[in-house]
Amino acid sequence: xxxxxxxxxxxxxxxxxxxxxxxxxxxxxxxxxxxxxxxxxxxxxxxxxxxxxxxxxxxxxxxxxxxxxxxxxxxxxxxxxxxxxxxxxxxxxxxxxxxxxxxxxxxxxxxxxxxxxxxxxxxxxxxxxxxxxxxxxxxxxxxxxxxxxxxxxxxxxxxxxxxxxxxxxxxxxxxxxxxxxxxxxxxxxxxxxxxxxxxxxxxxxxxxxxxxxxxxxxxxxxxxxxxxxxxxxxxxxxxxxxxxxxxxxxxxxxxxxxxxxxxxxxxxxxxxxxxxxxxxxxxxxxxxxxxxxxxxxxxxxxxxxxxxxxxxxxxxxxxxxxxxxxxxxxxxxxxxxxxxxxxxxxxxxxxxxxxxxxxxxxxxxxxxxxxx
Numbered sequence: 164x165x166x167x168x169x170x171x172x173x174x175x176x177x178x179x180x181x182x183x184x185x186x187x188x189x190x191x192x193x194x195x196x197x198x199x200x201x202x203x204x205x206x207x208x209x210x211x212x213x214x215x216x217x218x219x220x221x222x223x224x225x226x227x228x229x230x231x232x233x234x235x236x237x238x239x240x241x242x243x244x245x246x247x248x249x250x251x252x253x254x255x256x257x258x259x260x261x262x263x264x265x266x267x268x269x270x271x272x273x274x275x276x277x278x279x280x281x282x283x284x285x286x287x288x289x290x291x292x293x294x295x296x297x298x299x300x301x302x303x304x305x306x307x308x309x310x311x312x313x314x315x316x317x318x319x320x321x322x323x324x325x326x327x328x329x330x331x332x333x334x335x336x337x338x339x340x341x342x343x344x345x346x347x348x349x350x351x352x353x354x355x356x357x358x359x360x361x362x363x364x365x366x367x368x369x370x371x372x373x374x375x376x377x378x379x380x381x382x383x384x385x386x387x388x389x390x391x392x393x394x395x396x397x398x399x400x401x402x403x404x405x406x407x408x409x410x411x412x413x414x415x416x417x418x419x420x421x422x423x424x425x426x427x428x429x430x431x432x433x434x435x436x437x438x439x440x441x442x443x444x445x446x447x448x449x450x451x452x453x454x455x456x457x458x459x460x461x462x463x464x465x466x467x468x469x470x471x472x473x474x475x476x477x478x479x480x481x482x483x484x485x486x487x488x489x490x491x492x493x494x495x496x497x498x499x500x501x502x503x504x505x506x507x508x509x510x511x512x513x514x515x516x517x518x519x520x521x522x523x524x525x526x527x528x529x530x531x532x533x534x535x
Contacts, residue, residue, distance in 0.1 A: 180218050183218065187237065187240055190237065191210055191237070191240050191241055195241070199457070200459065200460070209243050209247050209248060209249050210243055210244050212251040213239070213240055213250050215251075216250040216258075216259060217236070217239070217259050217279055220259055221261065226261065230277060231277060231279060232278055235278045236279060239259070239281045241463070242466070242467065243257065245459060245463045246283075246460065247290075247294075248283065248287045248290065254285070254286045255284050255286065255287075256283070256286050256287035256290055257281065257282065257283050258284060259281055259282070260279070261277055261278070261280070262280050263277060264278045273383065281467060283445075283468070284441070285441045285444040285445060285448075288444065288445055288449065289444075291464070292344075292451050295453040295454060297451075297453060297454050298346045298347045299346060299347070300347045302342065303342070303343040303345070305340050305341060305444060305447075306329055306340065306341040306342075308329060308337065308339045308340070308341060309332060309333065309334060309335040309338065310334065310335025310336055310338055311332035312329060312330060312331055312332050312335075313328075313329070313332070314329050314330075314339070315328040315329075317355075324352075326351070326353065327341060327353050336358070336436065337358065339356060339357050339358060340356045340440065340444055340447065341353055341354070341355050342444075342447050342448070344451070354447045354450075355447070356443040356444070356446045357443070359411070360446055361446070362411065364442040365406075365416070365429065366403065366407075366415075368425070368426065369415075369421060369424045369425060370403060372425070372426065376395070376399070376424070377395055378394075380398070402420070405418070416435070449468060
């Protein structure tokens with residue numbers, strides 16, 4: 164009986180995934196090509212890999228994939244196709260998370276919606292730097308320098324640079340990461356990131372996790388009075404000052420007052436060191452200048468990489484055209500058909516299968532250029 168249920172579940176999952184792919188892949192291809200970019204076989208592979216990863220993640224979380232906002236799903240897959248990052252790569256180049264987002268207009272009651280968030284892994288930044296890095300010829304494997312290692316940093320004498328020296332011991336925590344990068348003119352630069360600098364990443368992580376925190380001052384930050392908002396802001400400043408005072412990564416991670424705002428990937432023993440190394444790697448790769456050759460690709464990268472850029476863009480998107488207007492005289496407004504959900508879209512595809520020889524398919528109005 165159990166085997167039968169598992170088989171049915173797998174069949175439903177496979178059918179659902181195929182329906183999503185049939186709906187989204189042609190649309191992504193159309194958008195990419197209209198922007199003057201190339202949607203090649205590897206772009207398609209990355210989209211398929213991402214869709215499989217997302218649907219599996221949503222299923223495992225207990226959520227219903229049909230409840231995911233189609234515009235959000237389209238944006239994620241479009242980003243994957245533009246950057247050509249592979250969720251199936253080992254080590255993986257990108258990953259996805261589910262988060263609850265308040266999509267209500269400003270000063271309106273909270274309206275929460277599950278959305279997918281796209282993030283780049285350390286190896287994804289390596290890939291992007293090798294592909295788009297300005298005058299970059301090759302990104303060599305990084306060095307993970309430990310406490311017990313012998314390491315001599317690069318020495319500069321005018322324009323001459325003496326390469327660093329590293330003798331491994333395999334003992335202690337990783338205290339620095341070194342990336343040798345070869346450029347098109349033949350010279351090699353050694354980019355170094357220190358463990359101590361990760362304290363800034365951890366501070367940003369804690370600040371992000373406090374976004375909806377009210378500290379018991381009120382039940383909902385969206386319903387807080389001006390006085391309550393001031394009290395919440397003061398508490399957040401107190402915590403951020405505490406982080407600044409501690410300074411050291413280990414001291415911040417071990418502080419009992421801060422632990423409620425630190426995610427398991429940072430705090431748990433089995434993942435903590437990997438997270439710190441990952442941040443050191445990212446701190447290097449994010450600073451390498453990149454030429455994407457396309458404003459659309461550059462915008463996609465900035466939306467994922469730059470937290471401030473992303474927050475400003477989201478604020479504009481959420482509040483644009485949402486102001487209330489007072490109309491002197493009532494006007495007849497044509498009633499519009501609500502946008503279809505992913506579930507409705509896929510059901511329509513099941514009823515009207517596309518012939519094998521036909522490459523394009525009819526898409527719901529909300530997923531066409533006019534509706535996006």
